[in-house]
């Protein structure tokens with residue numbers, strides 16, 4: 380049998396866009412790319428991994444430790460396969476910085492979903508793959524945008540008790556850490572996830588709206604940025620966010636974009652105020668870059684869990700980036716930031732066969 384070759388491409392994502400905590404995500408033009416060969420005459424029983432680009436010094440090359448291949452193994456195991464096929468080799472190239480709020484872990488998971496689907500020739504559609512993604516990243520915003528592309532809103536279905544039980548399988552059983560604990564049973568496959576647990580809708584995106592990501596040179600893990608959030612919110616703060624999110628999703632589709640509407644609609648009281656201590660200078664950045672000080676600016680917020688700043692603008696993008704970088708340096712003591720001028724990607728994660 381001859382070797383199969385295919386390439387998986389997954390965009391990075393910016394979630395929340397101000398008030399849409401755990402709800403909206405935007406897929407953007409930095410990519411995680413996997414070039415995969417499956418050679419049935421090969422002798423390796425676990426995939427060999429080579430990795431270039433961002434995170435190369437951190438990403439495990441052991442297929443049982445790497446998030447992408449662990450996700451692929453979950454997709455395989457929950458769909459009747461017991462192991463990886465033989466003869467798999469994967470060249471990873473990554474442009475998505477780790478721990479910056481640009482959805483690197485969501486991209487790694489989505490790449491793993493497509494990888495598992497291809498390795499097992501399972502023929503699962505994207506909607507079904509989303510169910511698998513939600514067993515791993517339990518907030519839908521990044522993974523939905525990375526999988527589907529564009530500007531996307533999503534919610535999780537309320538489940539029946541039986542479905543809850545299938546969904547609440549601990550992560551350590553869905554994608555076991557390696558080596559797994561002594562009682563872990565590789566012979567028993569995890570249940571397949573309940574169906575249609577995540578629902579989504581694609582919004583439009585006004586073509587005039589440009590995207591700037593200003594990426595500080597340090598990591599904030601999403602887990603730690605979630606641990607600082609409160610368990611409960613005041614009615615006032617919830618209403619504040621709901622009102623803005625309802626306006627924002629349509630405001631970003633309208634041409635020409637309305638800067639007053641968008642700037643106000645990108646304010647947030649649910650996550651950014653609690654994350655400011657993790658990101659020195661955040662409040663100064665958000666307060667000092669406004670449509671008044673920076674003509675062309677539409678809105679500015681934390682990208683995902685941070686520390687990246689997402690600015691949306693119709694013009695003046697270089698000045699916005701320069702001033703965010705300067706404010707981070709002067710007020711936050713952050714010496715290095717990288718500015719990226721990104722495109723909204725329409726197509727989402729892709730597999731192409733050679």
Ligand SMILES: Nc1ncnc2c1ncn2[C@@H]1O[C@H](COP(=O)(O)OP(=O)(O)O)[C@@H](O)[C@H]1O
Pocket residue numbers: 411434438439445446447473476477478479480481482483484485487599600601602683684
């Ligand atoms: N391409 C990748 N391959 C393997 N692991 C990855 C990859 N990208 C991200 N990860 C894992 O995800 C972690 C970052 O996830 P997270 O804290 O959610 O930040 P973010 O998703 O905002 O970049 C990394 O430290 C790494 O463990």
Ligand SMILES: N[C@@H](CCOP(=O)(O)O)C(=O)O
Pocket residue numbers: 392393394395400401402479480481482483484485518520521601604605650682683684685
């Ligand atoms: N809604 C999540 C999004 C996390 O995104 P990431 O890019 O930081 O992984 C949150 O804000 O916690």
